[in-house]
Amino acid sequence: MNLEDYKDVWVFIEQQDSHIIDVGLELLGAGRELADKLDVKLCGFILGDHVTEAAKSLYAYGADKVYVIEDPILKDYRTETYMKATGDLVRKYKPEIILYGATANGKDLASAVATEVMTGLTADTTLLDINVEKRLFEASRPAFGGNIMATILCKKHRPQMATVRPKVMKKPDPDWHREGTLELVSEAISLKEDTLRTKVIEIVREAKKAVNLEEADVIVAAGKGIKDEKGFQMVKELADALGASVGASRDIVEAGLCGHDHQVGQTGLTVTPKLYIAIGISGAVQHIVGMQNSDLIIAINNDPDAAIFNAAHVGVVADAFEIVPMLTQAFRTQ
Numbered sequence: 001m002n003l004e005d006y007k008d009v010w011v012f013i014e015q016q017d018s019h020i021i022d023v024g025l026e027l028l029g030a031g032r033e034l035a036d037k038l039d040v041k042l043c044g045f046i047l048g049d050h051v052t053e054a055a056k057s058l059y060a061y062g063a064d065k066v067y068v069i070e071d072p073i074l075k076d077y078r079t080e081t082y083m084k085a086t087g088d089l090v091r092k093y094k095p096e097i098i099l100y101g102a103t104a105n106g107k108d109l110a111s112a113v114a115t116e117v118m119t120g121l122t123a124d125t126t127l128l129d130i131n132v133e134k135r136l137f138e139a140s141r142p143a144f145g146g147n148i149m150a151t152i153l154c155k156k157h158r159p160q161m162a163t164v165r166p167k168v169m170k171k172p173d174p175d176w177h178r179e180g181t182l183e184l185v186s187e188a189i190s191l192k193e194d195t196l197r198t199k200v201i202e203i204v205r206e207a208k209k210a211v212n213l214e215e216a217d218v219i220v221a222a223g224k225g226i227k228d229e230k231g232f233q234m235v236k237e238l239a240d241a242l243g244a245s246v247g248a249s250r251d252i253v254e255a256g257l258c259g260h261d262h263q264v265g266q267t268g269l270t271v272t273p274k275l276y277i278a279i280g281i282s283g284a285v286q287h288i289v290g291m292q293n294s295d296l297i298i299a300i301n302n303d304p305d306a307a308i309f310n311a312a313h314v315g316v317v318a319d320a321f322e323i324v325p326m327l328t329q330a331f332r333t334q
């Protein structure tokens, strides 16, 4: 394999019913930085049926070029068809780096493509960078239970590939004056429906979650420092006064004070609200990776050495049971 044949940064643009899923746009933002450092093009690739119009919107989010494969056979995601089509694209155009959203389909496709084109894959990354001199993609992710950040390199194979969880990267503000080029790649589809092993019979959408922390602008999150049901109620009252959603550390979820759909962190949700108030949360790395990209983080903890203060923009050393009711009262009367 001649590594120098490979260039450009590519992003898999996942769509459902021709609507682009946000994580693809977030990755165009991250991919733009990588492409600029390497001085190469940033390209999106989108597969589906009737997706050309949606594809044109990608220039606004930073794509220089978009590869489109349109075919009724690609209407709904299937490992077989998407892997084959992406594999053909990769063999033909030789991208140096490919980013995928770590959604159910993105994770499935990325690992299938890795085997199809015989390259490596770093899953669930939270940091992306480039060693420009060596032209090496540096994809980092928490490892050993989140105790270290591991940077994983793919030295001998191309493309270098990673999945990135939704909301870890910031979606860029669109610039609707930006222009790009679009390439319809029709020859990539050599599949026939009757030769496929899988058929999509019905798509059953998941019922909307009762809590949608990923969309919340303000989150008030409870940690073990609030101790029990009464403390959790105190946090909920502050959230109510602020019109905020309630988040939680894993210890709170494991204590049965709320459901897993409130958990923020490595094995919970990644959130990026405008304001994140962490109450009685120690700041374990597994929690931090899920909220560190919030615009403003306020931490309340009675231990001045708590690690959460390293991630917080504003730190309040105080007993939660004293300060939280005072804050609730103050916001209620505003």
Ligand code: FAD
Pocket (backbone or CB within 6 Å): 145, 146, 222, 223, 224, 225, 226, 248, 249, 250, 251, 252, 263, 264, 265, 266, 267, 268, 269, 279, 280, 281, 282, 283, 284, 285, 286, 287, 290, 300, 301, 302, 303, 306, 318, 319, 320, 321
């Ligand atoms: P603690 O670490 O017990 O901290 C409680 C804090 O409250 C302390 O800092 C204390 O000083 C403070 N406090 C006590 N009393 C008061 C008071 N009266 N007023 C103010 N502050 C007070 N954790 C997650 O949150 N999300 C995850 O997704 C996650 N995934 C994990 C995955 C793996 C593989 C592993 C190994 C762990 C994971 N964890 C996760 C667990 C994580 O390591 C921590 O154990 C957990 O985040 C600690 O929760 P906590 O901060 O609520 O509790």
